[in-house]
Amino acid sequence: MADVQVPQERIVGPQTADDDVLRVEHVRKSFGPITAVRDINLHLRKGEVLGLLGDNGAGKSTLIKILCGFHRPDGGTMWLKGEPYAPKSVLDARQHGIDTVYQDLALVDQLTVYQNMFLFREKIRKPLPFLANHIMRRETRKALEATGINIPRIDVPVARLSGGQRQAIAVARTISGDADVILLDEPLAAMGAKEGALILDLIARLKAEGRVSIIMILHNYIHVFQACDRVSLIQDGVIAFDRPTAETSVEELNEIVVEEYRRARQAAMAEEAGVARAEDNGA
Amino acid sequence: MAVASGSTPPAEAEPKGPAKGWAQRAGALSLAQRFLTLREGSIIIVTLIAFLYFALSTNKFLTSSSLKALLPYFAPFAIMAAGQVFVMINAEIDLSIGAVYLFTPFIFYKLNANVGLPLVLAMIGALIVAMLVGLFNGLVVSVVGISSFVTTLGTLFTLSGLTLIISHATQVTTPGTSVVKVGTFAQIFGGGTYSELFWAIGIALVLQLVLTFTRWGIYTVAVGGNRLGAAEAGVRTKLVLTRNFVMCAGLAGFVGILEAVRAATTTPDPSGANVILFQAISAAVIGGTLLQGGSGTVIGAFIGAIFLGILQDGLNIKGVSANYFYFWLGIAILIAMAFNTYVSRVRTGSGHG
Ligand SMILES: Nc1ncnc2c1ncn2[C@@H]1O[C@H](COP(=O)(O)OP(=O)(O)OP(=O)(O)O)[C@@H](O)[C@H]1O
Ligand SMILES: [Mg+2]
Numbered sequence: 001m002a003d004v005q006v007p008q009e010r011i012v013g014p015q016t017a018d019d020d021v022l023r024v025e026h027v028r029k030s031f032g033p034i035t036a037v038r039d040i041n042l043h044l045r046k047g048e049v050l051g052l053l054g055d056n057g058a059g060k061s062t063l064i065k066i067l068c069g070f071h072r073p074d075g076g077t078m079w080l081k082g083e084p085y086a087p088k089s090v091l092d093a094r095q096h097g098i099d100t101v102y103q104d105l106a107l108v109d110q111l112t113v114y115q116n117m118f119l120f121r122e123k124i125r126k127p128l129p130f131l132a133n134h135i136m137r138r139e140t141r142k143a144l145e146a147t148g149i150n151i152p153r154i155d156v157p158v159a160r161l162s163g164g165q166r167q168a169i170a171v172a173r174t175i176s177g178d179a180d181v182i183l184l185d186e187p188l189a190a191m192g193a194k195e196g197a198l199i200l201d202l203i204a205r206l207k208a209e210g211r212v213s214i215i216m217i218l219h220n221y222i223h224v225f226q227a228c229d230r231v232s233l234i235q236d237g238v239i240a241f242d243r244p245t246a247e248t249s250v251e252e253l254n255e256i257v258v259e260e261y262r263r264a265r266q267a268a269m270a271e272e273a274g275v276a277r278a279e280d281n282g283a
Numbered sequence: 284m285a286v287a288s289g290s291t292p293p294a295e296a297e298p299k300g301p302a303k304g305w306a307q308r309a310g311a312l313s314l315a316q317r318f319l320t321l322r323e324g325s326i327i328i329v330t331l332i333a334f335l336y337f338a339l340s341t342n343k344f345l346t347s348s349s350l351k352a353l354l355p356y357f358a359p360f361a362i363m364a365a366g367q368v369f370v371m372i373n374a375e376i377d378l379s380i381g382a383v384y385l386f387t388p389f390i391f392y393k394l395n396a397n398v399g400l401p402l403v404l405a406m407i408g409a410l411i412v413a414m415l416v417g418l419f420n421g422l423v424v425s426v427v428g429i430s431s432f433v434t435t436l437g438t439l440f441t442l443s444g445l446t447l448i449i450s451h452a453t454q455v456t457t458p459g460t461s462v463v464k465v466g467t468f469a470q471i472f473g474g475g476t477y478s479e480l481f482w483a484i485g486i487a488l489v490l491q492l493v494l495t496f497t498r499w500g501i502y503t504v505a506v507g508g509n510r511l512g513a514a515e516a517g518v519r520t521k522l523v524l525t526r527n528f529v530m531c532a533g534l535a536g537f538v539g540i541l542e543a544v545r546a547a548t549t550t551p552d553p554s555g556a557n558v559i560l561f562q563a564i565s566a567a568v569i570g571g572t573l574l575q576g577g578s579g580t581v582i583g584a585f586i587g588a589i590f591l592g593i594l595q596d597g598l599n600i601k602g603v604s605a606n607y608f609y610f611w612l613g614i615a616i617l618i619a620m621a622f623n624t625y626v627s628r629v630r631t632g633s634g635h636g
Contacts, residue, residue, distance in 0.1 A: 070515060090517035106515035110508040110577040115501060120517040122498050130496045 012232075012239045014041040020079070021046050021181055021213045022067070027076030028237070029062055036062040038237030040076070044181070049207055049214045051228030051245070053221075053253065055260075059237040060217045061103050064183050067215070068100040069093030080181070091120070099179035103186050103217075105170040109159035113151060114140040116158050117173050143176035144168070148198045163190035171199055175206060182206075184216045188223060200227050221250045235260055323583040326570050329619045330590040337597030344600050351476065352599075355545060357592025358479035359538045363563035364570070364584035365490045366531030371567055372494075373527055374507040374576025375424060375431035379416065380535035381560030382442035385553060387413045387536030388457065388543035389450050395458035402459045402468045406540055413536025414529045416442065421525030431528075439560075443553040450551040460547040473541035482541065483585070486534065491581040503527060507576030566591055569619050590619065 014025045022044040029037040037059040044050050054060045065071045067078070069087030078085040080096055087093035090100075107116045114133070117140040123132040137154060144151050149168040151161070158166055167190045174182060184203075188196040200223065206212050218224050224231050225245055233241035233256060241256055337344040363380055370377045390412045394405035420438055424431045459468045465475070473479055494500035502523045505513035514520050543549040570587030572579030594615050598608055 065515075089519075090515065094517065100515075102512075102515050104512060104515070106509070106512035108505045108508040108512055108577070110504055111501065119501070119505060119513070122501065124498070129498070130492075131498065131501070133496075 011039055012041060012242045015043055015242070017043065017045055019046045020044065021081055022085075022215075023079040024067070025077050027063070027066060027073045027078065029059075029066055029071055029073050035237055037066065037073070040234075040237070040239055042232065042239060044213050044215060046213055047207065047210045048230060049203065049216060049228045051224040051231040052215060052217045052234060053219070053224065053231060053257075054217075054234035055257075058234045060234050061185055063234070064100060064102075064185050064215070064217065067093070068098055068183055070100075094177075094179065097178075097180045098183065099174045099177050099181075100183045101170045101174045101185060101187050103189075105166055107158050107166055107170060110157055112157055113144075113154040113161070113169060116169055117143065117154075117176075119173075121173075121177065139176075143172045146176065147172045147202055149195055164192055164195050167191060168195065168199070171202075175202065175212075180212050182212055182214045184214065186217050186219065188218065188220070196223070203227055221253055224253075225250065233257075323571060323580060323586060325622065326583055326586045326590065326619075329569075329622055330586055330593065333590055333593045333597065333615070333619075337593060337600065341597070341600050344597055349596060349600060353592045353596045354477065354480050355542075356595055357588045358483040359542055359559065360562045360566045360591060361483040361585045361588035362479075362486050362538045362541075363535050363559065364566040364588055365487050365581045366527075366534035367563050367567045368570075368572050368579045368581050368584045369490070369494070369503055369527040370431070370531045371564075371572045371574065372503050372507045372576055372579045373524055374510070375524065375528075376435065376564070376574070377417075377420060377431065377528060377531045378435040378560060379420060379438035379442060380531060380563060381556040381558075382439045382446070382553070383413050383416055383532050383535040384539035384542070384559060385551065385556035386416075386442045386446045387539040388549040389446055389455075389551070391540050391543070392455050392458055392549055393449070396455075405458065406472065409540060410533055410536050413539075414533040416536075417529035417532025418525065420532065421528030424528065425521035425524040439557070443556070446551050446553070450549075452551055454548050454550040457543040457547055457549045460544055469544050473544035474547075479541055479545065482537075483588075487581050487585040494581055499523075499526070504577060507578075509577075562591055563588075565616055569616065591616075 014023075016023060020043045022042075024040055024042040027037060027040045027042075028035070040059075040063055042050075042063075052060055052063075062071065066073045069090045069092050080098070085096065087096065087098070093099075106119075108119065111119065114137045118136045123135045123139075124130065125132040140154050144154070147168055149165065149172075151165055151168065158169065161169070167187065171184070171187050174184070187199060191199060203214060203216070204227065207214070216228065218228075228245050230242070230244045231248065231253070232239050233253070240260075241253075343349055363384070367377060367380065387409045391405050391409035394400045394408045395402060398405070400408060416438060420431070420435055423429050423434045459466055459472075460474060469475075471478060494503065502513065502518050505516070505518055506520045506523045510520055513523075566587035567579065567584040568574065568587070569590060570580065570583030570585070572584060591612075594612060598611055603611055
């Protein structure tokens with residue numbers, strides 16, 4: 001599917017604004033024969049919340065993992081706060097101020113809530129390099145209270161928590177740091193209605209502070225219009241649509257996606273017909 | 284006792300928060316159950332049962348000569364198991380430690396007798412060679428991506444063969460040992476009666492501290508529990524894996540030297556070395572380290588090694604014939620493991636240990 005040729009006119013070209021925090025041009029990434037991200041142009045303004053939509057397998061998570069330093073892109077250029085940006089590792093990206101909530105959450109079942117909250121961010125007691133567990137417990141409690149989601153105990157392995165609770169921990173871990181660009185890959189996927197609202201509230205609060213800029217992958221259009229300033233749609237590894245949420249509607253987004261679906265179906269039917277004809281000819 | 288992640292850290296004296304809930308829950312549990320919430324609880328019970336059984340059913344078991352015979356038996360496994368625990372928590376296994384155990388004392392011998400290095404330098408040199416073997420294992424597993432079972436199986440045969448080649452399959456007198464007088468070097472490194480015991484206790488304590496209270500330990504659990512997730516969080520998983528293989532091989536080499544010094548001869552016996560490999564893995568597994576990774580304790584493995592030592596010593600004293608020895612050893616290990624699994628189910632209160 002990813003290897004279908006994308007008509008050039010559908011690719012949204014590079015755009016810039018003076019207050020861009022992050023700018024991405026012609027970024028691409030393949031895994032062996034599979035092209036996950038074909039040609040992505042994207043920009044994120046300071047203090048903005050950008051919603052990223054797209055079908056399963058469209059390349060959204062791959063793009064996020066390129067931005068956060070987990071994958072190295074095959075090509076393209078990136079700028080962060082006006083400087084060329086080519087993160088060498090997840091740690092490098094974080095030191096540049098980019099932090100991520102992954103789709104798979106990146107939690108370790110066997111570690112406790114507070115150990116996961118501080119995974120690769122551990123507080124160390126000096127002079128011996130021992131973990132400062134008391135500080136980490138205290139700060140975990142504070143960060144979780146800020147989310148408002150009920151996690152009764154922070155000394156239990158996260159394997160014993162519900163899907164939504166685990167997601168809350170992953171979100172709290174990222175937003176309680178001091179990153180100023182936050183990437184969230186489907187942060188509401190496992191959340192109940194109330195918990196989802198709590199997380200969106202939290203994001204609204206962060207936005208009100210004006211310090212952070214956010215890219216958020218979502219599947220629910222309602223959430224997009226609730227939380228985002230702008231929405232981009234990824235199809236087959238390119239950005240095919242990009243508009244401020246104020247200038248578009250659920251109907252328009254739906255129409256684009258359905259249109260894409262229709263096109264794909266027609267292509268498939270044409271192919272089937274072609275195969276059938278070829279078989280007829282062979283017989 | 285300090286245990287690895289997943290167990291409950293000491294309750295804090297705070298009026299509010301999770302610590303209080305835990306304290307109340309714990310108060311409601313029976314004493315026995317509370318004891319079993321220690322990950323090592325079940326192996327402690329199994330070991331006590333074995334101890335009492337042999338103490339009551341034979342009258343020679345509790346004599347000091349019998350207990351002294353037990354020491355050199357369990358200490359080597361305890362040290363080797365400590366390294367293996369780190370590798371196993373990483374969800375890997377190191378099958379080459381028996382071969383490293385066999386190979387290292389010959390390097391020690393060569394560096395001293397042929398190259399002319401003083402004892403301590405020869406030992407350090409031999410340990411570096413052992414750790415290079417671990418480095419090779421670690422890099423092949425983490426960078427090339429070959430399973431550790433296959434990689435270390437290859438290293439096992441290669442090193443066993445190499446040992447036979449360089450030793451011409453003949454035993455030598457371990458440097459620093461002499462029949463007349465045990466020198467200071469030998470006293471410290473295996474020759475003294477309690478030397479291996481002290482090393483085993485010291486190494487187990489230090490490594491348990493590392494596992495529970497340092498980033499190295501947390502990352503070891505993280506890499507074994509969720510390798511992709513750990514990498515996404517930023518953990519350098521290849522470094523963590525390689526470091527643990529290096530440590531595991533270094534400890535195996537160290538035990539090889541301790542045992543060669545204790546016996547005063549260095550013997551090229553690959554099959555004996557592999558028995559030690561399996562005993563070390565057994566000690567780790569009996570002590571509660573999971574083969575699927577993400578969980579384990581060094582102290583548990585230490586007690587597991589004591590259990591194996593008691594079993595060996597006890598069966599010897601009971602006069603079990605050599606033919607029956609491994610049979611009963613195997614049965615006892617199976618029973619211990621079954622009990623261990625059952626008890627850890629009680630502990631977690633669920634269907635999975
Ligand atoms: N590590 C990888 N190795 C090989 N292929 C990969 C890898 N990661 C992603 N892919 C492939 O790249 C394509 C895009 O995947 P990606 O995870 O970015 O999609 P997505 O838009 O996040 O989808 P979803 O909505 O299901 O999360 C898919 O075809 C996927 O199979
Ligand atoms: Mg995804």
